[in-house]
Amino acid sequence: MQKIDPSFDYPCPCRKDARLIPIALTEALGCDKCSNVYVVINEGMSIEQVSGMPGVKRILAWNGKSWQPMHRKYSLKRSIIFLSVIILWSLMIWIMAQIFPGQWAILACILAIVCFPMVIDLLSR
Numbered sequence: 001m002q003k004i005d006p007s008f009d010y011p012c013p014c015r016k017d018a019r020l021i022p023i024a025l026t027e028a029l030g031c032d033k034c035s036n037v038y039v040v041i042n043e044g045m046s047i048e049q050v051s052g053m054p055g056v057k058r059i060l061a062w063n064g065k066s067w068q069p070m071h072r073k074y075s076l077k078r079s080i081i082f083l084s085v086i087i088l089w090s091l092m093i094w095i096m097a098q099i100f101p102g103q104w105a106i107l108a109c110i111l112a113i114v115c116f117p118m119v120i121d122l123l124s125r
């Protein structure tokens, strides 16, 4: 794996002819074909996708020719967080349903589903 040089021209992981262009005044790289934005992490050894769906952030490393996905270690930590949040969340909804039966339980469920990706996003940072 090679260190990422922010001034170097890298292809975007989305397709071969797309390029990653440094975004001025930031550590981020943006694609000129898709809307993906990546930040350099891991002391310049890899990039992390910051755009797109919360909870599906990709980490990629440059091997000199192409981007290699790096997720094994990361995804284990993620899935543990994900699982514990689901359990806690369901517990919370259940408690809410016990305290506030009827309409309030439905409202709590909707609120929980809406907030869920945000919570995952915050925890996995």
Ligand SMILES: [Zn+2]
Pocket (backbone or CB within 6 Å): 012, 013, 014, 015, 018, 031, 032, 033, 034, 035, 036
């Ligand atoms: Zn792209």
